[in-house]
Amino acid sequence: MGSCCERMGPQKNTYVRVSLPAVCFVWQIAMIILFGVFIRYDEESSATWPEYRDKKNLTDIENDFYFRYPSFQDVHVMIFVGFGFLMTFLKRYCYGGAGFTFLIASFGLQWALLMQGWFHSLDLTTGKISIGVESLINADFCCAGSLIAFGALLGKVSPVQLMVVTLFGVTLFAVEEYIILDLLHCRDAGGSMVIHCFGGYYGLAISWVLYRPNLHQSKRLHGSSYHSDLFAMIGTLFLWMFWPSFNSAITDHGDGQHRAAINTYIALASSVLTSFAISSMAQKKGKLDMVHVQNATLAGAVAMGTAAEFMITPYGSLIVGFCMGIISVFGYLFITPFFEKYLKLQDTCGIHNLHALPGMLGGFIGAIVAAAATEEVYSEQGLINVFDKTGVYADRDQGTQGGFQAAGTCVSIAFGLVGGALVGLILKFPIWGDPADDNCFDDEAYWELPEEDEETIPPVLEYNNHMIQKGQDITESSFSVEQS
Amino acid sequence: MGSCCERMGPQKNTYVRVSLPAVCFVWQIAMIILFGVFIRYDEESSATWPEYRDKKNLTDIENDFYFRYPSFQDVHVMIFVGFGFLMTFLKRYCYGGAGFTFLIASFGLQWALLMQGWFHSLDLTTGKISIGVESLINADFCCAGSLIAFGALLGKVSPVQLMVVTLFGVTLFAVEEYIILDLLHCRDAGGSMVIHCFGGYYGLAISWVLYRPNLHQSKRLHGSSYHSDLFAMIGTLFLWMFWPSFNSAITDHGDGQHRAAINTYIALASSVLTSFAISSMAQKKGKLDMVHVQNATLAGAVAMGTAAEFMITPYGSLIVGFCMGIISVFGYLFITPFFEKYLKLQDTCGIHNLHALPGMLGGFIGAIVAAAATEEVYSEQGLINVFDKTGVYADRDQGTQGGFQAAGTCVSIAFGLVGGALVGLILKFPIWGDPADDNCFDDEAYWELPEEDEETIPPVLEYNNHMIQKGQDITESSFSVEQS
């Protein structure tokens, strides 16, 4: 594979032997120092738990670990196997898709523990951040934003650039999350706004700045193979199955987690049917397209990220999933090509259709459902719990809450677009080892590939055996071809 | 791949561009309307939970969500990744195997929430069905019946036919489940009877009606490839690992879930050893067959579906697994070929050996274990809990219970066979877009495949490079062959 790169003339330098280790080491050492200064176990994960438990009159099973750990593990699978394998759909960028997801999420979650800790759980008396299982979930959520952005950049950037995308992505995430959840007091359990909408527009803005006019030079690799699409289905299915856990992972104990899981489960089922339907309608022979099956089927859950914990009702969830499946496939059919042609925006995985747009719509759906909430449906205590109507927010009426939810969505879009544009400019410096236009979507650039591919051996043997059966020696056959 | 189809003369029309979207839209819209009329959150997933909790003197951790959600997620993985990937073993039907599983399970679970709701949890005063996490598990279970049937039909039907199979499959399931669990008051936590036995015979009966005398015309695709078998192992392993959750998902809180998980874990381990043993014995060089490893290893859990919650004892579980591994491999070796040759019944995945037969035997094993239950072993309260001896059933003796369990198994077989035959007749109408005999087991019929397969590129390069090394230009080489 390497030879084709050399053949095609001058190219950028994908040499990351200095920059990648340097970035990894410097940032990992920084993490160690900052963790040493700031991060400690919280009351529920410290060896002092028995005293705390007895003081609060709890039992061991009421440790937050048992409320949230199963959901945490599902979210963890979504981040590493879900996102990772969803990005293996390209025929020769499977290592990059799964491997760089692994790298940047591992860095991102450390940085997220710090950034989110500073904003949300810094104890001002001791100067320490206390972490528990909920912090781990939030850190994984925070990585998701950067992984979504990776989807737009897939195959076109170096791992060093991805580390930069993640550093700034996590930082911006923590700030916009603070503004949306704390200052505006929005509810966004599954992150339609703070994760998907932000992450989507962040990635799109970066990709827009990094536009490659000659990307068609690597067109031969810009597609899937039969098996790479099947690997991607592993990612899709783990995302799809565990999304109820994603949307319910940090909602209220009891009914909050229960309801968010049910709503997401129902919305996802509905998305699948409309995605398949539109996918089949769009092709002239009625054949299904794996791109739609892999992505649009998930759009319902993205759009339920805000509203899942509300009393949106089961049929409300069905309607959301129904519309999102349709919108998302339309996005793949029309919006992505439009973006590429007219906006000069190359979106490898189509994150606009799976994250940015459904996330934005999910924010507004959340606003509407919040505005429509009544004490009759939620009960008095229920309304207080679900919308966290405590302290200065006790008297905020539901219409106002809806307005703030909508404002929060706009904040996330703004952060994504502006932040992404700035990060894109940083990534334009010619020091990051990104591939040339004719070398994109190719694992060859950053990975040692197996010298002789399995796929190449059997056919040759087959070919030769075929010859042998017809009474000829391998060498002779080759030779005769030469001489003929 | 497409060219071969055209070469082989006249064929059925696999055009589903109208019918598939039509079915998806009509049924999805029907679901929205019916959900709107009937489905509501239950007490534990509604925002009114705090009031209910305090009234019942519970704590948040006693919400049913925390008892069942981890098991639900495991079951969910079994349905979508387990069943889905188990059906990717064919070399060119991987998209169909995983993709259609995704489609029909997503529809099936919605319809199941309604059907099971009407039969089991319709509140006659309000006319509403209340759903919670246990409803989601039951809906997934209900889909399993139709997915089992899909196994017998794999590669020979259109997605529209599969939607019909699922519509009727879920309907029949809900009725036979109502008869078996409610009218006969049988116990069947893991569904040996209601899921596996019913689903297996349902699929076999459909396949029998849809017999294709010329199926040998697609023999070239009726086998596995090295990698497709490995993808199928992903399905097998997730089914195998999570089956303890399947059998324990809806059993009693406390010991019921605990015991069902242990029994299933043990039975599965035992199945693996005997499956490997018989598989090796059956081949003249002692080599193992992936078909047996992928399927027969699971038979022990199918047969424990009824008895897992009983006090069958750990060694009893081992014995069940031991026998099922043997019986299932024998089924693949002798019964499936016999069925195909003499009964004109084509069973693509061998569901008879993995579901129908072990499910039926599991029903009878459950009957025997139930009949043998004594107060000495179970304790008085234990016996009441395990067999739900309340109300009019308080005085039913264990022998009678065993008799009813056996009767329940017969009901499930009858529903499967009769229902399947009728659905098979419906599917014979020439309107469903099913593939021609020479076009079976081929994703080409319903999926847009990658234009140029990855597997095809490297070998050609390899071949050409080989030539080049011998001092010849590619074009010349090709040319010379032409001219020779």
Add this chain to the structure above:
Amino acid sequence: MGSCCERMGPQKNTYVRVSLPAVCFVWQIAMIILFGVFIRYDEESSATWPEYRDKKNLTDIENDFYFRYPSFQDVHVMIFVGFGFLMTFLKRYCYGGAGFTFLIASFGLQWALLMQGWFHSLDLTTGKISIGVESLINADFCCAGSLIAFGALLGKVSPVQLMVVTLFGVTLFAVEEYIILDLLHCRDAGGSMVIHCFGGYYGLAISWVLYRPNLHQSKRLHGSSYHSDLFAMIGTLFLWMFWPSFNSAITDHGDGQHRAAINTYIALASSVLTSFAISSMAQKKGKLDMVHVQNATLAGAVAMGTAAEFMITPYGSLIVGFCMGIISVFGYLFITPFFEKYLKLQDTCGIHNLHALPGMLGGFIGAIVAAAATEEVYSEQGLINVFDKTGVYADRDQGTQGGFQAAGTCVSIAFGLVGGALVGLILKFPIWGDPADDNCFDDEAYWELPEEDEETIPPVLEYNNHMIQKGQDITESSFSVEQS
């Protein structure tokens, strides 16, 4: 593929048609008898639980099942999918890697329930072993030791030999575990010592005894392919994601499980960055090596196996992960080749770098952290809980505890090396059906492979189509080559 074996002259006999079924049947029947004599449900999984619960004033949710079952399922996935798929990296030993893992773990867990039961939970009055969910976790742990050993032997042994490795591996494991945990009263929740260090040296000693001087004869198969490396990534990621559950599965309820999960999560993230960094530095063009990504990224969790439940602090966990990523990649770069060249030790998967060495270091890290534990950090009750300072151990000071922990590590190494050497000698008998040197790393030896590989079909068609486009019939083309 088979033809190449015949070509290469005399070979060992891989005929296991008698021995493999014999071993499976004899051992499975022995299991049934021993389970019948010894194994019973414990108080929490028996139908008598309601009485026990009420007597102890518990609620259903306090059944141990709800504390440990989610972790158990994660561990179960690690054993079967994690270890199984990690071993599919060889291009033509994927069936063996995943399939034999399935076989030996299924046998091993049964034997482990008995062996660990006899040593840890045999009731001397009744002569019975009581099992519950914690027993299942421990049985899975016990299998891990033998699966690690399998990693060193991958591709070079027969399934019958692997059954022997597992029989003795589980036996030795139970004995050394009894010595380390009970007699020395060490703490080792995630098994740095008892699982990884023992399993690693056990496998290395066996592999050393079974040294094959002519293994280079199967060099053509001793590598990965593009897709086999991607299958292995499935294994890596499931191990990586679920390792927090592995290290926390059997720790104390409440803070013990909570803290062990957090520490492992953090250590793993840190390992990833340093593994990538060193992998890139080591290659002259800075390219990443999949071997390092698949293995070294996990080393941090292995080394946290003992210390994860201690108050090692979050930054302590980061430091452990940081160092282990570096050490493990160095192991792959320098130690494994050194072992092969100078010690005549062939370690297929490099288990020395992933398990033996990090496990040993983890044992010593645990010793240091234990020795440094103070009442100030742990609180009085915390120190008693974490180090189980009850009975005769109530007054053991922390320095002494550290000394015993270090001694425990040495015991595990000794058991591994001596036990492995003895088992290696047993495996040298020429009765086990192991493959010849030129037949290693080849599924052909023990598996029926698909007759005509998918990979072989498209290229031939491609080749022929190519010809056809140039105006020639397939048969003519072949013929002309023959005649030329």
